[in-house]
Amino acid sequence: MSGTNTHVPAVLAHELPNPVPRDELAACPVNDLFRRIGDKWSMLLVIMLGKRRYRYNELHRSIEGISQRMLTRTLRDLENDGLVRREVFPTVPPSVEYSLTPLGESLLEPLSALAEWAVRNSPVTAAPRP
Template identity: 55%
Template sequence: MSATHLNVPVPVPADGDCAIRDICEFVGNKWSVLVVILLGQRVYRFNELHRSIEGISQRMLTLTLRKLARDGLVTRTPYATVPPRVDYQLTDLGRTLLEPLTALNTWAETHQSVIRAARRHHDATETPSGS
């Protein structure tokens, strides 16, 4: 079976004009996915997001929000108040990600125990390298 049998274009471009590479980079970044999922629920302020995502540093959250805004997935709305207030929310484009991310989450939850069992089996039967 060839790659083209599945209607997959061959070869996949190595340059920055490859849609699937961009998406794999996004989905491979757990912080981006978590931020999008949270913002899919409601508008958040920076510190609310930071408190809601266990393990993310302020710097990483800032970088993630900047990237999501650059990609057109999140809007940043500053308010001239004391103290300063900034709201983050998904754009219409960002909301289109909720359905595939929800499907991916459902798949992961459905198959989590099977994948863990496969990992345990593999680890138990794997011969250490060099033997």
């Protein structure tokens, strides 16, 4: 943010090269984050796990239309990204619980701001385009 103008959004505070180099765009942490959490299921899982811990089957039953394979893959990706923690309990059979890591919890506030923006602007963004 600019020191003289505090109303400049952070994303506008830095000059972008013209043209933006392809490799720079590919290495951008913002684009990387949106690629990682912008799929069909990731944000939903982060939001659900932000409310409480879930067992795998509980999650599967709670999300209509997600296959076991996709749930496993999405949870594994979120775990690899450091957003979700997988905890195995030594029971017979073993039980597994998923929760957000501190990094995942830190994503909830900006994700909430983005969600509020989407809901507030949905009449405009959902309108047919000319």
